[in-house]
């Protein structure tokens with residue numbers, strides 16, 4: 587997976603594109619086309635939102651090949667526009683130009699995409715990552731398949747889980763600290779004609795505590811916190827934070843309730859994650875049945891020799 591030249595890089599890109607084209611799990615038009623090292627393109631990620639592409643490129647070694655990669659992408663997709671999200675700090679560490687700008691064609695302020703049977707708006711210019719959390723795509727449909735009743739989408743961003751939950755649950759409350767993300771969530775609800783979503787801005791830790799005090803119960807909870815352990819030294823504090831969130835969610839669920847819970851911190855290993863869930867269940871005094879042990883979507887491939895390519899842990903749980 588060490589590209590030596592342009593031809594090899596283009597071969598890797600072509601292979602990545604073909605893999606997505608033949609992936610039968612893909613139901614929608616927003617997905618990751620190239621996932622950095624795991625697709626043999628170190629430092630390069632390409633996300634596709636309908637007819638538009640958003641690229642991130644963090645490697646000085648690959649910068650000379652950027653034009654060739656863009657030409658190949660344009661030829662494959664006849665894309666209407668390619669946006670550079672070169673605003674992370676990794677590019678400046680490599681001494682590369684930074685910013686958010688159009689590399690090819692024009693990219694609108696908002697992109698509307700489809701995921702399964704919901705539609706949502708993406709903010710490719712200012713949104714988190716390249717505009718959406720595509721790595722949770724399959725987990726959203728897995729949770730939807732089990733969800734029912736009164737639901738919470740905690741750390742909802744623009745209501746990605748919430749929209750899917752709204753198709754099967756009675757009502758869904760989306761909680762996030764970001765007001766702009768929730769405003770887009772509201773627009774996404776309207777776009778789909780959903781009237782059973784509500785939005786609460788604030789700190790999820792405080793809101794879950796309040797809900798517990800109020801005595802309200804839920805049947806479905808989605809927990810998708812940001813990476814709480816950004817570095818190895820954060821692990822003890824992150825473990826406590828993940829545990830607090832999961833413990834509270836378990837307590838808020840009625841017997842038979844469904845919890846979909848994630849950790850996207852690479853530093854939290856799969857075994858740490860399940861240990862944390864076991865501790866949470868024990869403190870909550872609940873029996874937890876594991877329905878599914880999941881990871882990131884298939885368009886974010888995992889390479890055996892690159893443990894960091896399996897970063898997302900996702901458990902689908904039934905709480906008794």
Ligand code: SAH
Pocket residue numbers: 718719722741742743744746747761762763764767788789790791810811812
């Ligand atoms: N579930 C989303 C992705 C969530 S990313 C999806 O599938 O698209 C994590 C989210 O947590 C971000 O939207 C961020 O704004 C929010 N966040 C971070 N810290 C928070 C806190 N303490 N309380 C509530 N939301 C928080």
